[in-house]
Structures are given as C-alpha cells and as structure tokens.
Amino acid sequence: MDELLDAVVVGGGAAGLNGAVMLARSRRSVVVVDGGAPRNAPAGGVHGLLGLDGIPPAELLARGRDEVRRYGGRIVHGEVTGAEPAGDVFALTLSDGTALRAKRVLVATGLRDVLPDVEGLAGHWGRGVVHCPYCHGWEVRDEPVGVLGSPHHALLFRQLTDDLVFFAHGTELDDDTRAKFAGRGIRVVETPVAAVESAGDAITGVRLAGGEVVPRRVIAVATTMIARTEGVEGLGLPLEDVPHGRRFVSGPAGTTPVKGVWVAGNATDLTAQVGASAAAGALAGARINADLLA
Structure with a gap:
C-alpha cells in the first residue's frame, strides 16, 4: 500500500479492534x-x-471486525514480520511482503500462555484445563477440581467447589497457608504430578509420580504469561518481568517511551479480561487520535 496511514494496529483481538x-x-x-x-x-x-x-470468542471477533469495516477501517489477515521507525513515520512489513507506512502504531499483540510441563495437560487447555476463576469458574462449579498453581488460585477456586485438591508439585506452603487450606477443607498432595489422565476429551484424574491416580474432572493452572513480541522487535519497546510473566512497559492510556507507539491489552496488562482489554484499546485509540490532532 502506497498510502500513508494514520495508524496501523498490530493484533486483531479485543484491544486492537476496539x-x-x-x-x-x-x-x-x-x-x-x-x-x-x-x-x-x-x-x-x-x-x-x-x-x-457467553458469546463464542470467534463470534465476538467477527462482530468487531465488521464494526471496524463499518467505519471505513480495513482488516488485513497476516503477520507483521518487521516494524521500525522510518523518519517521522513507521514502516511495517507483512509476511506476504506487503509494506505499510503509518504515522502511529498501536501494538495489541496479546500474549501466549506457558503451561506447567506436565504430560497430558496441554491437550485439554481451554476446556478441562482452565486458569481464570472469573473467566471459567462458574462453568466448572461443583466439579472435582485439582489446582496446579499458586495457593491463591486454590482459594479462589475453592469458592466454586467443595471438592478441591491442591497439588503442591514443588510449591512450598507456609504454616499460615496450610491453616487456611485446612479451614477451607482443601486437601494438599505433596507428591509430584506425573501426568493428567483422560478418557477421550474428558479429564479423569491426575497421576502422581508414585503411580497413584487422584480422580479429578478439572485442572486449574497458573500459567506463565509472555507478551507476544514477534514482528515488532524493531520498534524498540521496553519489556519488563513481572510476577507470572513478561510484558511491554506502558504508561497511562497505553503510552510507551517510543514516540508514536502505543500498546494495549494483554501485551501490557497480563491479567486483563476481554472487557478490560477492549476498554484499554478504546482509550489508546482515542489518545492516538488526540496525538494526531496535536
């Protein structure tokens, strides 16, 4: 495209589309x-x-893409393979060779979840293996839940089921945490986890290193959340390590130390749910418009 765009948004999730x-x-x-x-x-x-x-994720994004197009915005399917300042503007290259030029860039690349390295776990991700009690908790209420994560995760999911087992898997528990677990009826299993057992698409239990299987239907995990940086490294956006992950550094309304570049959504706010990511994208978009006016 020869046109100098006002903005390119990298990432078509809730933050980028809004x-x-x-x-x-x-x-x-x-x-x-x-x-x-x-x-x-x-x-x-x-x-x-x-x-x-309850809206399916694909339907929500399809609606969002339609809304962008309704107001004259364009959606390009592809991957950004390069992005860098080019004088007073930014030059971006896509995987098919398309070149874009823009006055401003909004990075909304999201993140990737790194799951605990346990055999059989990844195959159930997003269904029998969940991570957020607010996103998935109601759907697994009253099920036998096993927690392979932080003690805080265990207490949150205990609010949703009476049948909860915490698999320590190397996590050290202090006396105060053990007392809280005992008070809430949370069973602690100290033996390391070897694998997740299943029958078809359903989880049936957690196999321990000694061979014992603890029957479970749902596994709640704490993932390591890593901002997706592929393709935008040339922008020079700073990153920082935070508890449970790595994110782009940002200020109010998604501002960054790189003039002309904003970031929004899970790429900078690792724990944001869809609504919060969408709101952050809207705020960043408004600030970009104001910056262009100036």
Missing part, C-alpha cells in the same frame, strides 16, 4: 493486521463481558 473502531470513527485511516490466532480460541465462551456474556 482501538481501531475509535480511530475509524474519528475518520482516521487505519489498518488492523490480524494473524487470526487469538489466545482464547479454545474457550467455549467469553465471560464477564457485560451484555455479551
């Missing part, structure tokens, strides 16, 4: 580059999103 809607509604020329691999694709529905609770 940022693009705000820009397109302000009559800015905006292109969203979307690789089509959203983090929540395995999930059956998006929850905690007012007015749209």
